[in-house]
Amino acid sequence: MWMLSPHRTIPAVFTCTLALRVVMILLESTEKRRILVPQHKGYSMEVTSGTFSRSVFFWLTSLFVNGYRNILRLDDLYPLDPELASGPIYRKLAEAWDKVPDKTVPGALFNTWLRTFAGPMSAAIVPKLFQIAFNYAQPFLIEEAIRLASQPQTQPYNNRGFGLIGAYALVYTGIAVSTGQYDWRNQRASSITRGSTTALVYRKALRLDLTSPNVSPSGALTLVGTDTETISQGITQLHEVWGGLLEIGIGIYLIYRQLGAACAMPVALVFGMRTYWILQVA
Known part of the structure; x- marks a missing residue:
């Protein structure tokens, strides 16, 4: 607005309003771990960190510093996010799986998992869209930079040039943040897949009739060790399918x-x- 309007009143009011909103966002995003009630103090840094800290993974800084200075032990790691604990996600999937009338239908387990964990699975959609948008903003930035460079210098301070610098900073910062958030949410969905399906396979293995000639006790170990890992890795590629088509x-x-x-x-x-x-x- 400072570049477009010859008057200074409206841009000044807008700037003050924007500054106040930024201050409010910063205060809201500040970590409040010190003032948590006792029953919530055991939560992980991942859960209690603010928006900006989680956006750039600043909450991992203390762990990296500790790992640089000392050999990390199991007690040095942060507590697990309750949403990733195997117990709750297993019970949630088991309840949905028990309601499936025909478990022999191809894709029955996969469809049940998608319905049960649609929230964590769809959490990566918005970061993926931002990632695509920022990636494809680069050709327009290059085109605008070439157009600006080909024009003669007509004023001491080129507002378009400063705006282009800000646009470059915004785009490449957005690429870094959106890529990090996309991968982080994808890995959370993969962890939920691994934790829920592994526990479900163990439950099924404990209920097998080992005296039956059609039962292979080693089959469950194969499912847990190899197949579950393959499925969890495949979950991370689901968004790449529609994202690739869109790109x-x-x-x-x-x-x-x-x-x-x-x-x-x-x-x-x-x-x-x-x-x-x-x-x-x-």
Whole structure:
């Protein structure tokens, strides 16, 4: 507003209002661990940290410093977030699984897990969207920087240049924060998958009739050791599926803005190579 308006009253009021809001956000985001009631003092730093501390993972600083100075022991690690504890998430999944009428349907366990933990699973959607938006803001920044550099210098202080510097800082800070938040929430969903399904497999193993010739006691260990880990790693890739499709669409549109109908050539090339690869495998 300081750049656009010749008057100073409205920009000054807006700046004061913005400053007060920033102060309120900082006060609200300040860690309040020291004033917690006794029953909540045992919570992890991850739970009690403020918004900014969790956004940039500043709450891990004390652990890193301790690990730099000393050899970390188990007691030095932060307490586990109650939302990741195996007991509660196992009971939640077990209750939903017991209500499934036909457990032999393909994908029954996966669909039950998605319905049960839809909240933690969908928590990574917003950071993923911000990550895509910030990534694809870079071509526009480069285009604007080239356009600005090609113009003659007409004034001692170029407001557009200062605005472009701020835009670059915002975009690359946003990329770092959104990527960190996306990976963090993805790993939380993966941990929930591992904790809930492993306990469910153990419950099933304890109820097996070992005298039956169709029962393999070592099968449960395979599920816990290998298959559960594979599933938990696959959970982290679910958002990459729709995110990749969205990025492809945006990328094709950006190419179309520059080249027109020629944007169809890379798409045709990709589909052609994919078809050839499938035919070779088949």
